[in-house]
Each structure stands twice: as structure tokens, then as C-alpha cells.
Amino acid sequence: MTPAEENAAREQAFRRLLRERFGVEGEADAPLPDDGVVVDRAHHVDLAKALHKAGWQLYVTCAATHFPAVPGKKPTDATTPECFEVATVLRTVGPGSHTARWRVKLAVGESLPTLVPVFVGADWQEREQFDLVGVHFEGHPDLRRLMMPEDWEGHPLRRDYAIDTPHAPWR
Amino acid sequence: MAVNESERSFQHPLYEVLERFPGLDLATTQVDKLLTWGANNSQWIFPMATSCCGIEFMAAAASLVDLDRMGSITRGTPRQSDVMVVAGTITVKMAPRVKRLWDQMPEPKWCIAMGSCAISGDFYRDIYSVIPGIDVAIPVDVYIPGCPPNPEQLMAGMLRLQEKVNLKRAGLWSPPETRPETPKTIEPAIKRLLHQGRDRRIDAAQIDQALSLELPVVDLPPLPEPAPEKGEDE
């Protein structure tokens, strides 16, 4: 197989897996949306395990995002509640490397099951996202702050955190 | 601000010995010259190299520029050094450590702020985790602006420091360096081009100016109507 064919076959396998086992809507072979698939929170770890088994062995990254509450356009419209999104990216190694990425939507106060038992590399990434965005990872063996000092208040990468927050006595 | 320790007069045990013998105190001028020469030409550096400017510092210590020929050897410990070169961004987490290392250096000591990050925080100035210049924590003798300053500029800074040391040893007054003033970088008061709430006349003048340079013409979007100013969406 040429690298390009290999990549296409992986893409196919990824789509099938998502649609058949993890309840993603759409035809089994239809292309996935450009901005990544949304997977239910309950499937997060199972999906990672299944992909790990099927050849997506390299843990690439995870990115948490904060979406603050958005008031409706008109006063009568309902407010979109505050929520978080955690995107995960995995990769296959070797020619035709394919990236699998999906995201999980979380409401305020909801936590995400950790991926550390599957990929130990998730350890620091999840600590970082916990530190900067404030998403809680359930079952993480050592969930401490990674970047900011231990006594820091707040999570800097939240959208409602002021960029120039003072911190006595240094700034 | 902390007391500038290097402002204090220079003491050396040799003077005490000399003053004990009558007649020998005449020798102090010569000894003083010797000591000044020594102090000037053996300024050992303690590199507080935290980021990119640290790489330029390494380049300055390496073969092309070679700070060694000024007698400025890099030491890994604060207890054997005279000059602390703060090269790089200092964060809130790092600042207490810099202060402690500075306190561990023996007198007399000097500090060089290398690069705009160490001077004022550069464009990280307004960020929650960066301190706006190392002179918040320790006194600075020489400022070397640049992002990063070239190795040659660092060398020029070392020469400025030598002058300063000379003046101080001669009991003369050297004008203190002041920190270059930095405007607020995140949101300039004048606002950006085509920003709502910016004066339309400034926009028009700038666009005219750009067009008068006879650059390839681009189709600019129409100027927005001036709207009442809103807060930045945070």
C-alpha cells in the first residue's frame, strides 16, 4: 500500500469505528465534519482504548476550551449556558500517518474520565489543561497545577480571566 | 525598591592593613589603581539565562564575540560572581528565585538587564504571569535593550558597566540609568486601524499615506461608521 492509501484506509476505519460503536450520526462511510466529531462523555475512554488497539498508538495532545455563557440576541432568547470542550488528538506511526481527533462537551461541574491508564503521556497534558482551563479529570493519579505556582487563584486560559490580572508583590 | 547595595563605598581588607603602618598610606593610591584595574577586568558573570536572550548570551560567550577576553568568565554559582546578567523573561514563579540568588552574591555586585523582557517584560508585559521588568525585584545598573540584543551589544553593555565601576571607585557620581519607558502594548490608546471607536480621520490619513507610497493597490474594506465605544470582549 502506498502511504496515501494507508492513510485513506485508516480514515475509513476511524469513521466506521465512530459510527458503529460510538453513536456518531451519519452514514458509515460519509466524511466526518471538518471541525472534528463530538463524542459522548461516556464513550471517551472506550474510544481511546479502541483506537489504541487499532493502531493509533501515539498520544498527540489534548486541548480544553472554555465557552462562557452567551446571552441570547433578544432579551426573550434563552442564554447559552457556560460549557467546556476537550479535544483529543491521536496519531498512527509509520507511513501514511493518520490523526484521529474528537471532542467531548462538558457542562460546568462535569469532569472528564482521565486517559492516563491508556496513555501515560496524558498525565502532563491533562494536568496542564486542569491548571490553565480548570477542567477536572476524574481518576487522574496526580492532578496538581503544572505551570502556575501552587497557590495561584483562578484558571488563566478561561475566557473570563483578565489577561493582566495583578499578582502581588511582583506585578 | 530594594536598597542598591552597590551604591555603598567600596571596602577592602588591604586598606586596613595599609593604614596600620605610618607612611604606607601613601601607597593607597597605587593600590587603589590596582584594585580598580582588577575589579574592571575580572567581572565574573552569573548568567540568569531563562529564555531566548540566554541563547544570545551563550553566543556572546562562545567563539565569535568571546566575553572571556574582557575577563568576564561565566560562573555557575552566585557566590563567585560579580555581575548578574538577567537574560530573559522573568515570571512570577521565577522572580523569588532570582531575588534569592541575587542576595547570595557577595558585595560589590552589579546587575545587567539584557533584552526587553528583563527591562520591561516586552510584549508579555501585560500578561498575568510575567513581571514587568526585573527592576521590580532587584536594582539594575545597565539596561541593554533589544529583542534579543546582539552579542556585540552585550559587550558594549559590559564596557558601560566598566565605566560605571571606574567612576564609582574614583568616588565620582555616575548618572543612574533609567529604564526605557514602554507604552502599553496590548491595546494602544489610539486603537488599531479600522477599530470601532477610533478616530476616522486618523484612519483616512493613514490609508492616504499608504496609497501615496504607490504600493500595489488593494481593495480596502469601507471605513466603519464610528460607533459608541464598547469594552473589549474579555
Added chain:
Amino acid sequence: MTAIARARAPRPDPFLDIDSYDPEADLMVMNLGPQHPSTHGVFRVLLYLDGEIIIKAVPYPGYLHRGVEKLCEKLTYAQITPIVDKNDYVAPMLNEQAVNMAFEKMLGVEVPPRALHMRTLLAEIQRVASHLLWLGTFAMDLGGALGGGTSVFMYCFREREAILDLFEKLTGCRFHYNTHTVGGQRHDIPAGWAAEVHRVLGAISDRIDEYEAMLSHPIFLKRTKGVGVIDAQLALELGLTGPLLRASGVDHDLRRDAPYHIYDQIKDLKVAVESDGDCLARYKVRVVELRESIRISRLLVDNVPEGPICGGRPIKQPGQFKAKAGQVYVGIETPRGELGTYLIAGGGKMGDTPYRLKIRPPSLHALAVVPYVFPGHSVSDAVAILGSLDPIMGEVDR
């Protein structure tokens, strides 16, 4: 059971409870960093020692956290390039390429062939400079074993200066170039530059033989062979990429496996793979890459296609690009591994700035290996291992 045997269990436990450790042992706690001449920046590791042997290592990064991701949320797409330069300050060209590729993918901007060719060329020359800096500092970390320790450092910096001069001719800066933009390049190749590239790279490739002869020294071998072994399984799970992964025996290189720019046109790209996973293997992989990058750059510099260097409209205003809502991920191969950019664009009113920009630094994953490889080694080996990982703290902490 000796301390070495105990700590070199199949995979040391990074969360080892130190209170349950042998009460008879001669325990000591030592702080390596944050300011230590060998930690390549500001990195702190807390070492628990049993005599001379490390039994547990707890790393503390974050001493250079500059909030780059937060700053990028405030700047428009055209303004971000000079900011990300400062992340990985040993290979700034590749940082610029990584974010700009993500922006181009998001905004749908075409890059002309000449710009793509130039990007590939600049990336390869930058790789040479970056590996040279690594070689110099690594030899210095190993210390007095190598004829005073600083000789290789001095030589490597001499060659690196020559490359920085090349870049200065092209962009006007020694580093922090700001030469990439959304849609292409800002500085065209000046006249006579190609000949100069040939001269500089030719000289360097001759001298690499000298360095190799210098470093094939019994003491160097003793200090690197079998030290800091990372097995392939651990490397994959931790997300190690680049030379570290290849030194552990995994044949994976994004330039060949997920080609971007014009890497798919380079047919015989040689990917160096070593199977030992120790410091010596990492050194060998990087030296082979050094030669390969020199070869590719000399190949590319001769046939840069004619044409414009920037597609689309030249950038006249900071807010000229507007993105629709969406998410993309782009990964490229830097000297340290896969540098990824996860970009979330907000549409509508927030269309001209990224909503969230997550940078995936290869060095952060490289440092996550510390609790797994340090146990069982002495402190002097720890310094050698840390040097061989080639971490750049600016990109670890961002």
C-alpha cells in the same frame, strides 16, 4: 537488592511513596534547578537519592510560563507570527511555519509554490542550526570528559553563527525572524544567497566529521552508552516524537509519513532509526539528521521555482483575515519532534482573532519522560539524560 536494581524495575513508578521506601536506606533530597547551568533553561527536578542513586524524580516545569496562548487570543492572525517565534527560540522558523500552516488551513489561503519551496529550505537549514546548538550544549553538559568540555561547544557555535548570518542576510534578524505570514513569505531570497548557502553548509558538513572523531572518545561512549534507555512502548505512550522516538526504534517522521510543504517531492528522504534508545542512540540519530538536512538544503537551494512569494492579498491591516468558526489541527516535524497547533476559530464578531490556540510542544512530552528514566541513574547521568532530551523551556512552558 541494591538501590540500582530496585529503581531499575521494568518501569519505575513515578508516584512512588517515599515513606514506604526502605527505612534503612541513606535517603537524601536534592533540588536540580530551576537555575542550574545544565538544565537548558529553567527547569526544576526534585531528586530523591539513595546514596548516589536516584530513586524518584519529581519534575516541576512552569518557571517560564509566559501565557503565549492567552496573548494569541488577543491578537489577529497576522500579528501572531512574531509572538510564536519566542516559543522554541532555537528553531523559530518552524514555529512560524506551524501556526501559519494552521491559519492557512483555517482561512483557506493558498500558498504559492515558491513560498512552499522556501519554507522547506528554511526549515532544513534551521534544523541544522538547532542540532548544532544541541550538540554543543550536550558536549558541554558531559563536561570535562571532552578536553575541557567547552571545545565542541565553541566549534558548534562558530558554525551556528554562519547559519545565523545566512538568515540575517535573508530577513534582517539573527533570530526571531518574523519572515512567514499567512499565505507565504515576507522576504525574498537575495542575490547570491544560494552560493553562500552552499559555502556555509559545505564547510559544516566537512566539519561534522571532525566532531564525530572528537566525540568517538571512550569516555564519551562510557557516559552515553546504556544511559537513559527509553523503550519503544514507553516512548509511544508518552507521546515522544522526533529524534527521541526514532532513537527508540520507531520509524516515524512526519516529513515522510504525513508530508507537508514539498516534502512529498523529496523521494529519498533518509529517516535515521536506532534501536537502543539510550543517549548514544539519540546522539547518532541527530548526527545523521544533521547530514541529511544539509544534503536536502543543498539540493533545494538550487532549484527554487520562480513566482510570487506570497499568495492572496499582501497584509496591510492587522485585522484583514476573517475566519469562520471551525477547528483544525496541524502537526509539523521540528528538530525536537511534532510541533502541533490546535486552532479553534470563533466566527462572526470574533473572526479576526483565534478563539483558542493550543500549541503542542514536543519538549513537554520529552520532559514527561524524566520520572521514568531518571531512577536508577546517578546525578551526573541525570544531567547527561536531560541534555540528550534537548528540551527548550520556552516551548515547554509557553
